[in-house]
Amino acid sequence: MKVIDLHCDTVMKLMEDNKANLRQNNFSVDIEKLKKGNVMAQFFALFIEKPTVDNTFEHCMDMADRIHLELKNNEDIIKLATNYDELIKNQEEGKISAFLTIEEGGALKGKLSNLRNFHKLGVRLITLTWNFENEIGYPNADAKFLNFGLKDFGIELIEEMNKLGIIIDVSHLSDGGFYDVAKYSKYPFVASHSNAREVCPHRRNLTDDMIKVLSEKGGITGINFCKAFLNSNQRGNIEDMINHISHIYRVGGIDVISLGTDFDGIISDGLEIDNIGDIQKLAHGLQKARFSEDQIEKIFYKNALRVIKETMK
Numbered sequence: 200m201k202v203i204d205l206h207c208d209t210v211m212k213l214m215e216d217n218k219a220n221l222r223q224n225n226f227s228v229d230i231e232k233l234k235k236g237n238v239m240a241q242f243f244a245l246f247i248e249k250p251t252v253d254n255t256f257e258h259c260m261d262m263a264d265r266i267h268l269e270l271k272n273n274e275d276i277i278k279l280a281t282n283y284d285e286l287i288k289n290q291e292e293g294k295i296s297a298f299l300t301i302e303e304g305g306a307l308k309g310k311l312s313n314l315r316n317f318h319k320l321g322v323r324l325i326t327l328t329w330n331f332e333n334e335i336g337y338p339n340a341d342a343k344f345l346n347f348g349l350k351d352f353g354i355e356l357i358e359e360m361n362k363l364g365i366i367i368d369v370s371h372l373s374d375g376g377f378y379d380v381a382k383y384s385k386y387p388f389v390a391s392h393s394n395a396r397e398v399c400p401h402r403r404n405l406t407d408d409m410i411k412v413l414s415e416k417g418g419i420t421g422i423n424f425c426k427a428f429l430n431s432n433q434r435g436n437i438e439d440m441i442n443h444i445s446h447i448y449r450v451g452g453i454d455v456i457s458l459g460t461d462f463d464g465i466i467s468d469g470l471e472i473d474n475i476g477d478i479q480k481l482a483h484g485l486q487k488a489r490f491s492e493d494q495i496e497k498i499f500y501k502n503a504l505r506v507i508k509e510t511m512k
Contacts, residue, residue, distance in 0.1 A: 200237060200479060200482045200495060200496065200499050200500075201237055201238075201496075201499060201500045202236055202237055202238040202239060202240075202458065202478055202499050202500055203238070203239060203241075203242075203457070203458065203499070203500040203504065203507075204238060204240075204242060204421070204458050204459065204460050204462075204475060204478075205242045205324075205389065205392065205419075205421035205457055205458060205459040206242055206300070206302075206370075206391045206392040206421055206423075206460065206461055206464075207227070207228045207241060207242065207243060207244065207460060207462045207463050207464065208244050208246050208461070208462070208463040208464030209221070209226055209227075209228040209229075209243060209462070209463045210244065210245055210246070210262050210266045211262075211464065212224070212226045213265055213266070213269065214261070214262060214265055220269065221266075221270075221272075221273055221277070222273055222276075226462075226463050226474075227462035227467050227473060227475060228241065228462050228474070228475045230276050230277055230295070231476070232475045232476035233277070233295050233475055233476075234276070234295070235475075235476035235477075236475045236476045236479060237478075238295055238475060239286070239290055239295065239296060239500060240286055240295065240296040240298060240500075240503075241295065241296070241297055241298070241475070242298045242299075242391065243266055243298065243300065244300045244301070244302040244464070245262040245263055245301045245302065245306070245322070246262075246302040246303065246329070247259055247262075247301075247302070247303040247305065247306050247329070248303075248329070249303060249305050249329070249331045249333065250331065255303065255305045255306045255308060256306055256307070256308050256313055258306075259301060259303075259306035259317070260320075263299065263317070263320050263321075263322070266299065267279075267320070267321075270297055275294075276294060276295060277294060277295040277296070278292075278294045278295070278296060278297065279296075279297050279299070279321050280296035280297065280298055281298075281321050281323055281511065282323075282364070282507070282511040282512060283504070283507050283508040283511060286507060298321075298324065298507075299320070299321045299322045299323065299324075300322065300323070300324035300325065300326065300368070300391070301317060301322055301324075302326040302329055302371075303326065303328065303329040303331075303333070304325055304326065304327040304328055304333055304334070304335040304336075304353075304356070305329075305331070305333035305334065305335075307325075307334070307356070308334070309352050311355070311356070311359050314356065314359055314360070314363070314365070315359075315363070318363050318365060322365065323364070323365055323366060323511050324365065324366040324367075324368050324391065325360065325367065325368060326368040326369075326370055326372075326391060327353065327356075327367065327368065327369065327371075327372050327376065328371050328372050328373075328376070330371065332344065334350065334352045335350060335352060335353035335356055336349045336350055336353045336373060336376040336379075337372075337373040337375070338371055338373060339371060339373050339402040340371070340402070340403075344373045345373055345374050345375070345402065346373065346374060346375045347373050347375045347376065348373070348376055349376050349379040349383075353376070353379070354379065354383055357379075357380060357383045357384050358383070360384075361384060361385050361386050363512065364510060364511045364512025365510075365511075366387075366388065366389055366507075366510050366511065367384055367386075367388040368388070368389050368390065368391045369388060369390050369393075370389075370390045370391050370392050370393045370403070370423075370459070371403065374406070374409070377409055377412075378412070381412050381413075381416055384416070386417075386509060386510045387416055387417035387418040387419075387506050387510055388413075388416065388418045389413075389419050389421070389457075389506060390409075390413065390419075390421065391459045392421050392425075392459030392460070392461045393405050393420050393421070393423055394422060394423050394428045394429060394443045394447075395407075395410065395443045395446045395450070396409075398442055398443050399427075399428055399430055399431055399443070400431065401427060401428050403423075403427075403428050404428055405420060407450045410447055410450045411451055413451065413455055414450075414451035414454065414455040417454075417505075417506070417509065418506065419455055419456065419502045419503060419506055420447065420455060420456065420457065420459070421458050421459020421460075422440055422443055422444060422456065422457070422458055422459060422498075423459055423461045423465075424440065424460045424462065424465060424467075425461050425466075426466070426469065426470065429443065434469075435469055435470040435471060436471045437471045437472065437481055437484040438484070440481060440484070441481075441484055441485060441488050444485070444498065445488070448494075453494050453497050453498070453502075454497060454502055456497070456498045456502060457498065457502045457503045458481075458498065458499060458503075460475065460478070462474065462475055482495055482499060485498070
């Protein structure tokens with residue numbers, strides 16, 4: 200089964216350990232594991248924890264530089280993709296596609312010119328907020344912000360991201376911000392790594408109404424493997440993942456479900472699937488749960504492929 204994973208934090212791990220590389224490492228994602236997992240495309244996040252860096256834009260640029268160097272060093276196996284056609288071309292050449300994303304819209308520092316600069320570097324998805332307020336909007340990490348919507352720059356940003364073909368990602372965004380994105384975006388948007396709040400009552404997960412809205416807009420949510428978002432008991436079994444998939448399927452249909460593992464940004468100890476190389480275990484679990492081959496293909500890559508085709512330019 201082919202795989203498109205909408206979110207990993209492996210670049211952060213590479214920045215923390217200068218001796219590590221993308222080809223083979225002790226993280227949850229590397230090229231060897233991507234090959235083993237039959238991954239056709241991996242989305243690599245440039246993650247910024249705002250309070251810990253002096254300049255969010257410069258730090259994000261440094262991360263972009265690091266992943267570009269890794270891709271250059273491994274161009275025989277993995278290659279940057281910025282749209283659907285490049286993804287298909289890479290696949291035809293037997294190469295894995297790497298999509299670049301930003302996790303923390305604060306990297307833009309409230310400037311559309313910075314957005315355009317990141318677009319030129321290949322960034323094709325931006326998670327609008329992480330756990331802190333920024334120039335775009337508010338996080339769901341703090342309950343007091345839950346119903347706050349986008350700021351003026353956030354609304355302006357949505358329009359420019361639509362024009363450039365950059366996917367809007369609402370994972371980590373406040374509930375009010377989610378509905379503003381649904382209101383203002385002309386194209387499908389995503390929750391790259393979020394689960395169902397009805398199954399696990401965490402603010403990082405989507406309510407049933409959000410799932411319905413996301414589905415109506417043609418968007419997708421990537422199933423997150425983080426134990427805290429899977430189960431209130433902090434369990435990370437395949438059964439828990441399937442519980443979320445089954446619920447989202449009942450609420451929003453099969454076309455709204457994708458994969459967003461959050462590998463290398465979460466604690467993998469205790470997870471039944473602790474690296475991307477073992478991702479096919481989930482496919483086997485879905486088969487046992489009586490999901491059809493077509494349904495599993497949609498979850499594993501076809502839904503993401505559709506959104507890439509409809510949004511990226």
